[in-house]
Amino acid sequence: MHERPSLQGNGIGLRTPHYHQFLEQAIDIDWLEVHSENYFGDGGFDLHVLEQVAKNYPLSVHGVGLGLGSAAPQQLDQIHLKKLKRLVERVQPALISEHLCWGAIATQHMNDLLPLTLTAKSLALVAERVDFLQNYLQRKVLIENVSTYLRFRDDEMRESQFLIALSQTTGCGILLDINNLYVNQCNHGEDASAAIQDFANLSEQIVGEIHLAGHTRTEDCAIDDHGSCVAPAVWDLYAQFCHSVSAEVPSLIEWDTDVPALSVLLEEAKKIEQIRRRVRADHETSA
Amino acid sequence: MKHPLEQLQKEFSQLILSPESNAAPTFFATEVRLTNQRLAIYRGNLQSIWISTLRNSFPVLQQLVGEDFFAYLALQYGRQFPSQSGDLNQFGSQFAYFLAHEPSVASYAYFPAVAALEWQMHCAYYAQNIMPISLAGFLSVAADAAQQCRLIWHPAAQLFQADYAAAQVVLAHQIQPIVAIDVPLDTPCQALLSRASWRVELSLLDSANFLALQALERGQTLGDALALALAHDAQFDIPLKLQSWFASGIFVGFECKE
Numbered sequence: 001m002h003e004r005p006s007l008q009g010n011g012i013g014l015r016t017p018h019y020h021q022f023l024e025q026a027i028d029i030d031w032l033e034v035h036s037e038n039y040f041g042d043g044g045f046d047l048h049v050l051e052q053v054a055k056n057y058p059l060s061v062h063g064v065g066l067g068l069g070s071a072a073p074q075q076l077d078q079i080h081l082k083k084l085k086r087l088v089e090r091v092q093p094a095l096i097s098e099h100l101c102w103g104a105i106a107t108q109h110m111n112d113l114l115p116l117t118l119t120a121k122s123l124a125l126v127a128e129r130v131d132f133l134q135n136y137l138q139r140k141v142l143i144e145n146v147s148t149y150l151r152f153r154d155d156e157m158r159e160s161q162f163l164i165a166l167s168q169t170t171g172c173g174i175l176l177d178i179n180n181l182y183v184n185q186c187n188h189g190e191d192a193s194a195a196i197q198d199f200a201n202l203s204e205q206i207v208g209e210i211h212l213a214g215h216t217r218t219e220d221c222a223i224d225d226h227g228s229c230v231a232p233a234v235w236d237l238y239a240q241f242c243h244s245v246s247a248e249v250p251s252l253i254e255w256d257t258d259v260p261a262l263s264v265l266l267e268e269a270k271k272i273e274q275i276r277r278r279v280r281a282d283h284e285t286s287a
Numbered sequence: 288m289k290h291p292l293e294q295l296q297k298e299f300s301q302l303i304l305s306p307e308s309n310a311a312p313t314f315f316a317t318e319v320r321l322t323n324q325r326l327a328i329y330r331g332n333l334q335s336i337w338i339s340t341l342r343n344s345f346p347v348l349q350q351l352v353g354e355d356f357f358a359y360l361a362l363q364y365g366r367q368f369p370s371q372s373g374d375l376n377q378f379g380s381q382f383a384y385f386l387a388h389e390p391s392v393a394s395y396a397y398f399p400a401v402a403a404l405e406w407q408m409h410c411a412y413y414a415q416n417i418m419p420i421s422l423a424g425f426l427s428v429a430a431d432a433a434q435q436c437r438l439i440w441h442p443a444a445q446l447f448q449a450d451y452a453a454a455q456v457v458l459a460h461q462i463q464p465i466v467a468i469d470v471p472l473d474t475p476c477q478a479l480l481s482r483a484s485w486r487v488e489l490s491l492l493d494s495a496n497f498l499a500l501q502a503l504e505r506g507q508t509l510g511d512a513l514a515l516a517l518a519h520d521a522q523f524d525i526p527l528k529l530q531s532w533f534a535s536g537i538f539v540g541f542e543c544k545e
Contacts, residue, residue, distance in 0.1 A: 037374045041413030042442065045485040048416060065373025071293035080373050105293075105300045108369030111336050111378075112329065114299065121292060149325035151316040154289045187325075188317070220321055223328065 007031045007058050007094045007209070007250035010269040015255070018262045019049045026056070027262070029269060031094070033060040033252050039091075040083040050091055060095035060209060060252070061087060062175075067103030068129045068143070069116040076129055081136055088137055095209055095250070097142035097175045098133070100126065100163060115148035118155040118162045127169040134172065142208045143167075144175035145195075147183040147215075147224035159184070160195035164202065173208035174199070178241060179224065179254075182234045183215050186222035192237050200244035207245060212238060212272065213254035227257030229268060235275065242279040290314050303329045304366065334358075336375065337365035344379040344409045347460045348401055352392075363389065376413065379406055397451035397472045404453045404478070407445060408487045411480045414443035419483065419536035422529055428541075434510030435544040438503050443482035444537035446492075446500055454478035454491055461489075483536035490535070495520035496528060500537075508544070 009030030014022065021027060032053060039047050053059075066080060088096060101113040116122050126143075134141055143166060145159050157165075163174050176199065181192035199207055212235075214228030230238075230253070238251070253268040295314055302308050303326060311322040338361040342349050349357040368381040383402035392398050419441055429436050447454060454476040455468040477497035479490045492500065499516035503509065516523040532538070 037376070040374050040376065043416035044413040046413075048485065065375070067373060071291075071296050077373060083374065102296055103373060105297050108300070109371060109373055110300060110303070110333060111340075111370055111373065111375055112332050114296075114329070117290075117292060117295060119289065119292075121289070125292065149317075149328045150322065152290075152295070152314055153316045154295075154314065155316065220324060221328070 007060060008248075009250060010272045011060065011250060011252040012265040012269055013252070013254055013256065014050070014053060015259045016046075017259055018265075019045075021262050022053050022057075023049060027266070029057070029266060031058040031060060031250065033062050033254075036061045036063040036084055036087055036096075037065045039087050040080075047090075054091040054093075059091055059093040060097065060250075061091070061093040062144075063096075063098040064113065065103065065109070065111065066098050066133070067101065067109070068098055068133070069100065069102035069122060069126050070104040071102070071125065072106040073104070076132065081133070085137055088139065095142060096137065096139055097144055097209065099144045099146050100159070100166070101146045113146045115146065115150055115152070117152045118157050118159060120156060123162055123165055123169070127166055130166065130170045130172050134170065140171065140173060140208075142173040142175040144177055144211065145180050145184075147177070147180040147187075147222075149187055149221065151188050158190065158195065158198070160198040164198060164206070167206045174206050175209045175211060176207045176241070176249075177211035177213070177254075178237045179211065179213040179215055179230065179234050182231070182237055183222040183224045186217070193240060196237060196241050196244060199241075205246055205249075207241075207249050210238070210241065210249050210251040211254050212251060212268075225257050226254050229264075230271070235271065238272075239275050239279060242276055243282070247276045247279040247283070302326050303333055305330075334362055334365070337361045337370075337378070340375045340378045341382060345382060345402055345405045347405055347457050348386075348398065350460055350465070351395075351398070351401070351456075360386070360389065360392070363391075376409075379409065382406060397453060397456065400449035400451040400453035400476075401456050403449065404447055404457055404489075407447055408457075408480060408489065411443040411445055411482055411487045414441075414482065417441055417539045420533070420538055420540060422533035425533065425538070425541060429543055432543045434508065434513075436509050436541040437506055437543075438509060438538045439540040439542070440504060441482070441537050441539045443480070443487065444535070445480045446497065446504055447478045447480060447489075448476065448497065450475050452476050454489055458489055458491070479535065479537070481535040481537050483534070488535065493520070495523045499523075499528070500532070 011031040011033055012029055014032040014034050039050050099113050102116055103110050181195050184190045185192040212230045213226045216223045216225050251272045253265055315322050338358050341361045364385045370378050383399045386402050387399040452470050452472050452474045459466050459468045477492045479492055481488050495516040498519055499512040502512035502515050
């Protein structure tokens with residue numbers, strides 16, 4: 001399987017309000033991420049911008065609509081797959097990712113990242129789909145943990161265990177969203193630190209990308225709305241990841257709601273680098 | 288006993304597709320007092336996605352009916368015409384049909400035409416990028432055979448016609464402040480969609496202009512198309528129209544008869 005060179009450094013999402021800045025100036029960011037479905041058209045301005053931007057920045061193509069864990073229909077949507085492959089061929093992204101979730105039933109798409117039952121049966125289904133996807137694209141893909149508001153009685157394992165087993169079965173990488181770990185900790189009492197430790201305990205590093213985002217707290221819930229700065233508790237978990245797993249995994253600031261000025265995103269991305277530097281310095285001191 | 292995955296996902300979908308639910312099934316591990324609140328988050332997400340997706344594709348209709356009523360229409364549409372793709376850009380394809388059969392807007396007979404035009408503009412926005420040809424370029428190659436040529440259309444260039452003044456309504460909403468249209472709403476309209484510089488442009492066409500372009504779109508030769516226009520309007524200004532068509536970037540090539 002053909003594997004592109006890894007991304008390095010810090011990224012932000014490419015969002016419509018910032019198109020012109022990316023077309024007109026050199027922006028100080030290592031790489032960019034886009035939602036694949038936003039560029040599924042045959043042409044048009046968005047795709048034109050992406051093709052221009054791809055000349056100057058490595059890209060990560062992040063899917064939100066494939067629904068790898070949807071039990072029905074039985075096969076992944078062939079039209080969706082074709083559009084994804086066409087996009088991958090067009091912009092040659094360094095990374096391709098999707099979510100550990102489901103999103104459709106036989107009669108309709110829900111267009112959301114819905115929570116999967118964490119069972120051996122679900123694992124077999126998702127592994128089969130990931131295998132198919134990687135063969136179809138002839139590329140390794142990363143699968144991301146999702147934020148959830150509900151968990152199931154049928155669950156047999158933690159999400160981190162599910163993802164590790166998925167990676168071991170299919171060879172896929174993991175896109176670890178630290179904010180989602182924290183949101184799930186708030187919503188279900190899951191231990192985000194323990195999840196990071198699960199990845200730290202592996203002999204081989206499988207996390208190929210990190211997501212960092214903001215969330216909103218309500219009385220009973222944390223909402224993963226990607227509409228604010230990364231919370232201090234999430235930065236702490238990120239520092240734990242850098243300490244215990246790696247400080248070199250490409251890391252992204254995700255901001256999709258009420259997208260702020262580009263400078264705000266770039267400032268957030270600088271915080272990633274500050275933490276990494278601190279961790280590297282700690283490692284050197286203790287070495 | 289485990290719940291079959293397909294059945295569980297189907298029941299989960301029904302819970303968030305229904306307007307509300309106070310009877311969460313037993314398959315959730317989340318505290319019972321929280322389950323319905325959490326389901327409401329997913330329900331809210333689904334509804335927000337329907338509303339924001341349709342708002343992006345049908346901005347004029349939203350302005351016509353107002354934000355609240357548009358949200359009501361979006362929810363009705365989402366339930367009656369389930370999304371069939373993980374790509375949300377496909378979601379509004381049946382919206383004009385829905386409006387034509389939706390009782391709450393039955394007295395606004397022009398709404399479906401406006402929706403059809405906005406959907407056509409949405410599709411044109413994402414059409415393939417192909418470099419248009421210029422009039423000078425066409426004439427320099429086709430030379431004396433120009434009249435015998437068939438012109439190949441840009442994928443974003445399309446004709447539109449309706450029994451209502453949909454194009455006038457859309458054009459009026461592209462100006463700030465919005466202007467009143469100067470024809471009755473039940474005036475038929477004919478228009479051209481083009482995309483010379485990424486943005487989809489809408490131009491009203493008179494009958495002769497529309498007939499000529501329709502003939503070209505159907506693969507008739509330039510000579511036949513112009514003859515049709517002249518038969519309809521003896522004053523049809525051929526040089527001016529040719530300049531205008533090619534300046535709009537609606538042709539990407541041509542084929543000439545031997």
